[in-house]
Amino acid sequence: NAGVTQTPKFQVLKTGQSMTLQCAQDMNHEYMSWYRQDPGMGLRLIHYSVGAGITDQGEVPNGYNVSRSTTEDFPLRLLSAAPSQTSVYFCASSAGTGAYGYTFGSGTRLTVV
Amino acid sequence: DQQVKQNSPSLSVQEGRISILNCDYTNSMFDYFLWYKKYPAEGPTFLISISSIKDKNEDGRFTVFLNKSAKHLSLHIVPSQPGDSAVYFCAASVRTYGNKLVFGAGTILRVKS
Numbered sequence: 618n619a620g621v622t623q624t625p626k627f628q629v630l631k632t633g634q635s636m637t638l639q640c641a642q643d644m645n646h647e648y649m650s651w652y653r654q655d656p657g658m659g660l661r662l663i664h665y666s667v668g669a670g671i672t673d674q675g676e677v678p679n680g681y682n683v684s685r686s687t688t689e690d691f692p693l694r695l696l697s698a699a700p701s702q703t704s705v706y707f708c709a710s711s712a713g714t715g716a717y718g719y720t721f722g723s724g725t726r727l728t729v730v
Numbered sequence: 731d732q733q734v735k736q737n738s739p740s741l742s743v744q745e746g747r748i749s750i751l752n753c754d755y756t757n758s759m760f761d762y763f764l765w766y767k768k769y770p771a772e773g774p775t776f777l778i779s780i781s782s783i784k785d786k787n788e789d790g791r792f793t794v795f796l797n798k799s800a801k802h803l804s805l806h807i808v809p810s811q812p813g814d815s816a817v818y819f820c821a822a823s824v825r826t827y828g829n830k831l832v833f834g835a836g837t838i839l840r841v842k843s
Binding site: 657676711717723 | 776828829830
């Protein structure tokens with residue numbers, strides 16, 4: 618059982634480039650989220666989805682797009698990379714709300730130069 | 731405006747002793763609280779949760795206490811083991827808001843053998 622799979626694990630982008638961070642889960646979870654982790658700031662929510670075809674913005678959505686065409690996949694697109702987007706990105710999925718803990722992927726470390 | 735705060739950046743404890751990690755929150759609408767553990771280069775792992783209608787929840791060596799009047803929760807680890815050395819994140823959610831988690835900045839726990 619793979620859980621939540623994120624690709625790539627590492628990426629270096631030049632300012633202005635675009636790219637897509639991939640996220641796939643095989644647990645049939647309805648809820649999926651993208652977080653970024655920066656030093657001293659914990660994890661901040663970028664975008665989330667409560668099911669296929671339904672997405673909404675989190676705390677720090679600017680510069681990112683998402684779509685959810687299937688239950689399994691939740692890609693995160695960086696439209697025009699900026700140095701401020703240098704971070705570690707985590708995708709997570711959950712079967713429900715409240716006490717259901719999110720299962721996190723192992724992360725993508727992105728550097729924008 | 732940080733809704734979830736972990737005011738201790740780090741904590742050092744002797745093996746076998748109790749580790750107490752603290753978390754404060756400001757949003758009285760939070761109805762679930764969760765603790766996550768994170769090792770370097772890995773995604774966070776769900777540890778334990780508590781509903782706002784309870785004041786204590788136990789799972790093996792881990793106990794979470796909730797004081798709603800003080801808007802404070804704590805995670806107790808007894809006995810502490812060297813393998814518990816990690817970053818611990820407190821998180822909170824409102825069930826009706828799409829299972830969005832708000833994280834604290836994290837506390838680094840070091841368990842010395």
